[in-house]
Amino acid sequence: MPPPVDIVKVAIEYPGNYPKLMEIDQKKPLSAIIKEVCDGWSIENYECYSLQHADSSNFYITEKNRNEIKNGTILRLTTSPVQSAQQLHDRIQSSSMDVKLEALKDLASHSRDVTFAQEFINLDGVSLLTQMVESGTERYQKLQKIMKPCFGDMLSFTLTAFVELMDHGIVSWDTFSVAFIKKIASFVNKSAMDISILQRSLAILESMVLNSHDLYQKVAQEITIGQLIPHLQGTDQEIQTYTIAVINALFLKAPDERRQEMANILAQKQLRSIILTHVIRAQRAINNEMAHQLYVLQVLTFNLLEDRMMTKMDPQDQAQRDIIFELRRIAFDAESEPNNSSGSMEKRKSMYTRDYKKLGFVNHVNPAMDFTQTPPGMLALDNMLYFAKHHQDAYIRIVLENSSREDKHECPFGRSSIELTKMLCEILKVGELPSETCNDFHPMFFTHDRSFEEFFCICIQLLNKTWKEMRATSEDFNKVIQVVREQVMRALTTKPSSLDQFKSKLQNLSYTEILKIRQSERMNQEDFQSRPILELKEKIQPEILELIKQQRLNRLVEGTCFRKLNARRRQDKFWYCRLSPNHKVLHYGDLEESPQGEVPHDSLQDKLPVADIKAVVTGKDCPHMKEKGALKQNKEVLELAFSILYDSNCQLNFIAPDKHEYCIWTDGLNALLGKDMMSDLTRNDLDTLLSMEIKLRLLDLENIQIPDAPPPIPKEPSNYDFVYDCN
Secondary structure, eight states: OOOOTTEEEEEEEOTTSOOEEEEEETTSOHHHHHHHHHHHTTOSOGGGEEEEESSTTOOBOOTTTGGGOOTTOEEEEEEOHHHHHHHHHHHTTOSOHHHHHHHHHHHHHHTTSHHHHHHHHHTTHHHHHHHHHHOOOHHHHHHHHHOHHHHHHHHHHHHHHHHHHHHTTOSOGGGOOHHHHHHHHHHHHOSSOOHHHHHHHHHHHHHHHHHOHHHHHHHHHHOOHHHHHHHHTSSOHHHHHHHHHHHHHHHHHSOHHHHHHHHHHHHHTTHHHHHIIIIITSSSOOOHHHHHHHHHHHHHHHGGGHHHHTOOOOTTOHHHHHHHHHHHHHHHHHHHGGGTTSSOHHHHHHHHHHHHHHTTOSOSSOGGGGGOSTTTTHHHHHHHHHHHHHSHHHHHHHHHHHHTSOGGGOOOHHHHHHHHHHHHHHHTTTTSOOOSSOOOOOGGGGSOTTHHHHHHHHHHHHHHHHHHHHTOOGGGHHHHHHHHHHHHHHHHHTOOSSHHHHHHHHHTSOHHHHHHHHHHHHHHTOOOOSHHHHHHHHHHHHHHHHHHHHHHHHHHHHOEEEEOOOTTOOTTOEEEEEEOTTSSEEEEEEESSOOSSOOOGGGOOEEEEGGGEEEEEEGGGSGGGSSOSHHHHOHHHHHHEEEEEETTTEEEEEEOSSHHHHHHHHHHHHHHTTOOOOOHHHHHHHHHHHHHHHHHHTGGGTTOOOOSSOOOOOOOOSOOTTOOOOO
16 A cells, blocks of 8 residues: 655654654644654754755755655754854854854855745844945954955855845845945956955846846946956956856846947947957857857847837938938949039939939838838948948949849849848847847857948848849749848858858858758658558557657656756756656756766755656746746746646746757656647657658659559459468
8 A cells, every 4th residue: 555645754864863764744734743853862942943954955844845855855953944043143243263254154055045044134144244245344354464365265155145145035135235335346346356256246246237226326336347357358267257247237237328338338348359259269168158148248239229220210311311322322423423413403313213223222212211111220221331331342233233134133232131131130139138048149240340230241242142043033022031031040050150151151052052951851841642651651650759759758867957047047056857767756956067967866856756747837837937027027938938736736847948958858748647749849850750761661662653542453363273272
């Protein structure tokens, strides 16, 4: 007979005593269980004790999280969080520097637990830590001079404890004084500062900026880009990551009118070239967190274009009309400019209309009307002017080349530029907030101060080349745009390291090559419609689905490292989950850092029997996606979220590192529950494997026509004399 669901078998340790094996009744109050444990060791005042996990987390057991205790868990009897908080609160104020240092070290470790953190905060512990940081007392200053290494450790542990306590979201960031901000900023501004202190100071500044508008203004006054840049020129990638995170936070929270000014400062300080030299082209791999921060910086930089992208052209604005005149002048200066002074107004208007038609505008009389659609608005005109001025030869060649073609084959430069700008904005998601999980940065955009404009210049020349290769007419305009989009997307997926490399990738993706790729993909996805093939397909499909299912389960057995996301994307919040080889238990637990390879089962503290799983939910149905907050509203995070529901009100929440892992895990979990695998990845894998299997089976029938109907059954023979009787 299976044990009752509410009974959990655990081991309990107590320093100086042998561990006990014990059955815990989850229906009993936690205080009654603690009393029972204390009575077993003849310990008085059970109210002063609590149970906590005996693993590296040391998290306290509370009424809220007690359901997470599984069979085989090792617990420890220890002083209650109230007592521990009070003891550490007293010890960190000790006159003995050794006692104070040890207490701060313990506090930095204990503060990761929300239960302890709440009790320490109730004692006004955060205020005490901020006073210690900004303290200018004689004793502290003497310590700083006389015992510099000791002071560094103390300050590092103090800041670590502060960061951990604030991470729980219990205390508002708006409560901190200017003196504290100045002190933290001073640690960042100093040229020679302990790495751990610098790292935590940068993390605190980032959180201040992201969580409080008032603090953003105060931090912005204390920290300048010029003071942050030296940290990017070092060799420590974590410091570089935190530095870019602070720059991103300042960028993100800056008022609209300040963002362009800040971008100009970044350009003056040559931030882009420093990142390119010391981060992207440094002789080391870029970790996920750094890739994310570079992606965020890339998105925020491109988002500066949103204002121009959403600005309609005012046909009455002379300054804006002058840009169109300039485009015309550069293209047709040699042939028409000398005649500008002579001739009637009607002649000049007629000449302008003819030239605007050659430039490829839809509205020949008043081309300003072409720029009234948003997006791309005025951004398209900006791109055209940049191309005309900085790539003048290419611009003149494209315009004159098309103006000399037959009307039906000319590639309209104006219309193409407007549609291309809109397309590039869609590809780069200009105007959208950065995703919390995306690491998709492109090194080539860090190689030029005007990378978007240069990107446009390469693509407009590609569009003209593709138009000629397709021998397109005006009716084929949308087809050409689709082909160019495919060319650009395919080139971007290779992550070219420079704009020149991007250009060379496009050279290899001619229209002929795109046709070959499409043909190949079409053949791979070919769906044979004859009845025998459909029957064969139907027969093979269960086999293929079983193969896909086994692959998914094998991937779950290998496991995946997931990130615990919060408001600041802390680097040290990782956890790992994997399925046991017998497919009966999910093992999971927290990690200090992202692992290299698989994590063994025995190092993962928690277990969840597959039999206990009630359901798997995704997206908005996930409990952790129903909470309020900017992170929860992010569309891309929603698309990567899934949760396992088990027991009565318990859940295990996931945010997959990418779409591929999301499909693997949701498919695998559904397979474990005996449900269909419904992901896009499964559909693609099924189509690919079915197509391959059918083609393999039909190899012997190559060039043989497969009939739609089975051949007729021949008439019976007149006699059966040819049959051999074995008897």
